[in-house]
Amino acid sequence: MRVTVGDLVRIPHLRLDLFAGGGGLDRPVSWAHASDLDSVRDWLAGGELLIRNGRTLPPLGADQAELLRNLADVGASGLVVGEDPQTPALCDELAAAAEDCGIPLLVAPYSVGFAAISRAVADANSRDDAARVGQVERVYAAVRDALGGVPAESPVARLSRELGCRLLLLDAASAHPVDPSAPEPPPELRAAVRAAVRACAGKIPGVLRLPSADSGTSLAVEVPAEEPTLLVVEGLPSASSDTSLLHHLATVAAVEVARHAMALEHQRRVHGELLAHLLDARTDAPTARHELETAGLDPSTCVLVAAQHGDEPGRRDLHLTLGRRRIPHLLLSREPLLLALLPDDPDVLMTVRNKLGPAVLLGVGNALGVPDRLPTAHKEAMWALNLAATSEDRIARYGDDSAHTVLRSIDEARVVVDRVLGPLLAYDAAHRTDLVGSLDAFLHCRRSWQRTAAALNVHKQTVMYRMQRVEQLTGRTLATTGDLAELWIALQARELLGGPARTEGPGSHFRGASV
Template sequence: MLVSETVANVLNLPHLRLELFAGEGGLQRTVSWAHASDLDSPWDWMAGGELLMRNGRTLPRDGRAQAKLLHGCADAGASGIVIGEDHQTPPLTDELAAAAEERALAVLTVPYSVSFAALARAVADATSGEAPVRVGQIERIYGALRDALGGRTGESPTARLGRDLGCRLLLLDTSTGNPVEPAAPAPEDALRSALLAEVRAHDGRIPGVLHVPLADGTTALAVEVPAEEPTVLLAVRLPGADTSLLHHLATAAAVETAHQGMLREHERRLGGELLARLFDMGIDATAADRELAAAGIDPARAVVMAAQSDDSAGQRDLHLALGRRRIPHLLLRSGELLYALVGDAWPGIEAVRQKLGPDAALGVSAAAGTPGRLPAARREAVWALSLARKAPGRISRYGEETTFTVLRSTEEAQVLVDRVLGPLLAYDAHHGTELTASLETFLQHRRSWQRTAAALSVHKQTVMYRMQRVEQLTGRTLAETADITDLWLAFQARALLSGAPTPASPRSSDASGSAG
């Protein structure tokens, strides 16, 4: 700082009528600005150098609580504390005085008649000489951002600004501590652990400024960066610990993060197109191996996940969450389902569950093994998804023990469909009829001629004729419980194989006859 305004200088301004209560050893601390706060933990919004102004009526009455307030401010690098006196101000305790002397942090009092605005203005006037420096720093921030996004440099704005300001800046994912930019160097383990520990200590909610203690006894500062995924900008050895400058940096980081998000969205779309071709066998084996290797996915370990969720925002940002966790993946939205090919099963499952929420149903295939088996893995994932909707935790892996003992695999399901519905499907395909759909509607409407006719928008006699033809082709009678069960299970299997919602079970009370 060009201007070295101290607590002693502020104390000696006669028009403020300040008095020293305790902490004479802190009078030479440098003041950057005055900051008013009545929060229980004002240090969460400090970067260092602030003169905290506190209304007396909000001061804790307990001596230990007063000392805790002082220790918290000292840890955050505050320059001092000013307590406004009024008729509700509790007595300043010996514990507060002892803490002030121990930490060399001055505690001042100001009369009720002197406004905090006057004190803040006095500090601002005294430190106005550093304004040109701050303006120059802010110009560098947005100049670096403009150059980087304009393609004039291959260096990220965060990296360039850290070099220009003589500090270290890291743009990190809050959940993992990984860099937002995949090519950026990862923080060392100790720094990452310290950041994540502080985030956990605040229950994942980043305050105004997060203080991260470092092994060398110094403190790094982190602020939240607006982004789709939780993000922080971590500053190590920031000059002057200027919170205003820090938040300007966070604004620039938010633009950089949004730019990264657009690049990731482009990658997601390309990945979706690749996964669609892999599912449809629209790519030869050699090209499939090459494309999967480029995506970092080993088919021998990869699994297909099918998810059904109402969380559109979670689905939209899932590729960012997986990317920040360094989980190789491809995503494809098809109809009502979201498919994910993830290179590592359990970390991928955990990330998808966390992003889509506990209400999402997740089905997981067996290991793909080879690119050629991905269509089968997709069917397995859909099969598992149908079971996950009714499973504890709403997640199921293909091949796990289930209550659907008659439908244990996609192969068995296909056999059942071919055996029971095969004649109907073949007849419809050859003649352009809708017997299969009519039968499914008939069963869904509890074999009521009238309700089925209304649903199909045809005459009741048409429904009766179609069901007679169904009985002829399938060799089954719609008045027999056993035949109804076979037909319903076949439709259940067909829905599982296609990924469509499974048809409702006919009620047992209707098993022996149809309603008119």
Template structure:
């Protein structure tokens, strides 16, 4: 259908005001929109139907609307007139003429439904082609799921659409499918910058132009920000309906890729377990780490508290998207990660888990033989992180660890400060050490400690007095209180903590 065909329908009574030289524009669909930037939900060829009262009042704003519609290949504009419709300014008319963008007025009595129906009837063959194309899209996905093939499904989809296709991480611009290639560096950079500029809130279609070449970007439904990019169009670009179907198909491909990724995560967790438990000799452990692009000389062990199973899967996906090598393992309420020691890597890890998570980071591993010590360091640091503003502590940056540079010194501090209390707990089957830890960790809250211990508040008061008597240290004296706190944290990294009560 052409604009001239629409104007030739007497029952619509359209009155053209500008852009007469564009009356041979093809009309693929009629799209009603009063949004400020309606072209961000169109791919080109649509007829924009707009309530007249939403037409900008000023000539400059009207010109901006016309310029953007022309730049995004909108076929024409129909303004639905009513008593509150602003006057179409002379500058706007001149702009539409210069850009060959038809601008028409529809009388108050003509509904947008009638215009849309007229377009739909005339473009029924186009709609049939769209339905056929959509069916082909899902057939490609069906074959990729049911048949074992090395063929790249995106290549088949690209052939159907007559363009090139990429499925990319919205924040990095990297390809998210293992069998597909990315885009040019210029397009990748433009995409990342546009997503950043919009703070991740993308419209129906993002239009990019790099070196005179156009690209259309739509969101892909996925747990990580993901986009579908179409570019290098051989003919008319696919419309937004087709693009959304392709984006849904891409989500299926990502899900398939996720099954393989989850298998890799589980294998990595098993390897991590074997190294932690000493079931691999050092040489074999180093070899297997190298196979996963990790080296003990440049990695740290990270412990995260306050996470769940879905957080672990999400972290693995985020690290995978950024090509960051890793091993992950959940154990005893903590998520452990073996990661490159880069601060940027730690930032990505922490941001993915969120501000609620407490992060503790060991010193550099150095050798696989030091893995057990690295676990103690990370555990100590994650406990300390709960008391810091950023909820992140590095073992080698913590001032409190200045006297605890190795596990032997940690055990000396535990024995000196908590030795008698630990012995009392063992002999009397009490949990005074655990009560003390809870009391100090909660900011010396009597009520919270009572709730955790399941006792009356007065019982907590009695226990604290008993602790002061046994240890010979007063909770009212800052220096002695600090000694108790450091000894409790030293107990986290001591090789064989005396008395396991409360741990």
């Protein structure tokens, strides 16, 4: 049996005086908690006696009353105000709120330390220690059994049964269960979780309180994990509802989160191999379609996305984010790119972008349609990725209009490259030269012989000789605007098709022997 507020008032050496709220003297006290925070309700689970320095009380009566009503909302047992020379007057509004809420308001003299009150509560509740220890033992027995083998039920499910409450392990952002096989919580609870997380900007306090149709109020605590995770507790007996037990439960939940993360990591590897086989055309069409459908992807409504320059932690944990949100996906890392086959949905793309960070470039291909179109979809995504580098929002779709290219398709780009640059590419391959790179440098240096020579780290006469060879092999003149436009577009087409990208710096364009 827990000590009550009235029991503490009757302890002579504490010298606690009842100021108001006498109707709540029979409230049990689980713990005495000293805090001067105005938002202390975020750190209480219910049953605590709050002790507060008088000098930190709001001076206005309305604010004093609001403080006490907040304590009533979270089920606190009472409020002790420690008097000191700077304590403001305890207003009539405060007394009225104490009477209305049935929350005892006690005054402790300046000479009585808060530690004496906390020790009195602990000593009076010492007979409940065995029950508390038994609860904690059950909590960690569930961990031990989970780590020792495959349990018949999850640790969270087991503790729900043993503690006589409902425990839900939820993704903090989406409020989906971490375990994909677990039933979804009621829609109103999911909405309450998302609203509470948004309200605190993702910074979860000690205890979140969520409205619940079944039990009035649900408690939620953060679970240590790579992805933001909450353990929601419904119907926990009041004798057990202290923050220490809640955080013990969160530790157990972390073990279960890690187990699900391992399962998602295994799935990521398997799906990555599947995507590699599809990209390399190593899987026949019927098998590919079956594998995609098994992974939850409809070829007619999914797209291949190429991502570059994403944050490393985001790349590492993207599969966890997508898995938690029930987004089917295949991921494959091919440095420096991350390739993802995903449903064609703006919200899905935004999820990927947010996870990979603001520096990421995203190129999105057309709808896949059929599995054996993946090699082409890969070229489309790479095309779009190159366009994304010039886009303000760093994301582009294949076929989007672009100011820097008039090319409309991969096939058209390939024709332009073959027709205009074909002789140069053949010459470079046969003679181990880089006339194409030299031409690219020349045009990017605005046809300046001197700047091009500096960029290529060669003599100006060498640049002039190479450009003469370019004119001879392509049949185009660098002094003619139309010919220049053709050569420029062809170089852009080659880069969009996955050719070597231009790199700044001396000698960066020429890698072969002299010509």
